[in-house]
Amino acid sequence: MQSNGFIETPKKFLYPSDFKNLYKFYLPIFFIVCLLTYLVYKLKHVKINLKTIGLPEISIGVLILCEFLPPPTYNVALILGAVINIRRISVKKIVQNKINLFFIAFFIIYLLNNLFVTDKSYLHLGTVERFLPxxxxxxxxPSINNRKCLALFPISAILIGIGLTVTSIIDVFIHGNMVFLSFDNFSKYLHPVYYSYLLFFSILYIQFYYWEKFKYIILFILFCFLVFSGSKMVFIFTLLAFLIPLIKSKMIFIVIIPLAVIVLLFSPLKNRFYDILDENDFSILQEEKITDANDARINGLTFRLILWREALKTMHGVDYIIGKGVTKQTNKILENKLVNLGMLSHKNFNPHNQYIDTFWRTGIIGLLSLILIPIYSLVIGINKKDKLLILFCLFMLAVMCSESIFGRVNGIYFFTTVILILINTAKEINEDSYIRN
Structure with a gap:
């Protein structure tokens, strides 16, 4: 953290006691290798028409694969995509779909707010940089009319999931604790909730557009990754979106029975649900000063309710129209409120609700602009009978209630890429035939 700082590592990373359980590690690794080999063998029969793939499609494909990787990669991918496609930019195509203008307008609102609402805010353009996508x-x-690029999201989800699972299994067998397959311990290198968003979309995409024999094997693997990620809301929403269309199908039992067994046996996920079911925890909302920063009553739900309340309490007068500002100075306002309340362990959190976060920072103008994007997209999806677009918009409308999804660049990239590709490309009658054949 300092110019002359260094990282000191222990001389040993593995100790003799670790080998008591480490030998068991080779069994799951062997299973994963066999599964990958089988999938690769089956995929060789899938025909891909390379003539339909050009530099524009490759640039967007690279961006999709990089969206959930470490920070420098997706920024570089965005720059390369912009450079490669600069000659293809068409004002006519941008104006043709209003959704493109809504995204641009939403960015401009944040830009203007950043420049004029807060004193000397031009010195703090971090939020505007994050919103550039x-x-x-x-x-x-809009100039790249190819919906097939979305198939790279499931590929990204599987590759990331396999990497996270392998590293977690190593931890499980060394330490002998299943907790290393859960939530932060599982995801390690990326936020588990954002990875859950990727898994949700990947599961729906495979369900709607993939028809190979091992389809349900892939779905089962993706659901396992979702269980390990531990996001309660995403898990329930995904389960409903996936199972409701299968109620009359016998295939529901192929997925639901083994999945139910995993959920019942996987204690970390059960504990995350139990944490929000105790009604006594709500008593913490009545306290003017929390004496214990690590109070057990602070769970995922009560914590969010406190954040929402404290953020809105800072607004007065004109703030309801133009907001408190989008710079880090606004974060300090909420941080001070949380410190005064006694929540020292949670002082650096954002409101954890995209609607409240946008309203708090940009006022009613920004909030209406935000809501317009998924609502308009939902209407388009209903008119086109595009199930993937409909479910994705409903999902985003729901998860924005519990997470400030634009607080991280991953959320901005994912939300923007999926909606723009789905709306700027026509839904073909046989759009899944390139996979089925």
Whole structure:
């Protein structure tokens, strides 16, 4: 953290006691290798028409694969995508779909707020930099009319999931504790909730557009990753979206029975649900000063309710129209409120609700602009009878209630890329035939 700082590592990473359980590690690894080999063998029969793939499609494909990787990669991918597609930019295509203009307008609202609402805010352009994908992608994606790029999201989810599972299994067998397959311990290198968003979309995409014999094996693997990620809301929403269309199908038992067994046996996920079911925890909302920063009553739900309340309490007068500002100075306002309340262990959190976060920072103008994007997209999806677009919009409308999804660049990239590609491309009658054949 300092210019002359260094990282000191222990001389040993593995100790003799670790080998008591480490030998068992080879069994799951062997299973994973066999499964991958089988999938690769089956995939060789899938025909891909390379003539339909050009540099524009490759650039967006690379961006999709990089969206959930470490920070420098997706920024570099966005820059390359913009450079490669700059000559293809068409104002006519941008204006043709209003959704592109809505994304651009949403970015402009944040830009203007950043420049004029807070004193000397021009010195703090971090938020505007984070929101740049809204502008850049809304300009370049309309010129790339290829929905098949979305198939790379499931590929990304599987590759990331396998990597996370292997590293977690190592931890499980060394330490002898299943907790290393759960939530932060499982995801390690990326936020588990954002990875859950990727898994949700991947499960729906495979369900709607993939028809190979091992389809349900892939779905089962993706659901396992979702269980390990531990996001309660995403898990329930995904389960409903996936199972409701299968109620009359015998295939529901192929997925639901083994999945139910995993959920019942996997204690970390059960504990995350139990944490929010105790009604006594709500008593913490009545306290003017919390004496214990690690109070057991602070769970995922009560914590969010406190954040929402404290953020809204800072607003007065004109704040309801233009907001408190989008810079880090606004974060300090909420941080001070949480410190005064006694929540020292949670002082650096954002409101954890995208609607409240946007309203708090940009006022009613920004909030209406935000809501317009998924609502308009939902209407388009209903008119086109596009199930994937409909479910994705409903999902985003729901998860924005419990998470400030634009607080991380991963959320901005994912939300923007999926909606722009789905709306700027026509839903073909046989759009899944390139996989089925």
């Amino acid at each position: 809204f502008l850049v992608l809304a300009i370049i994606i």
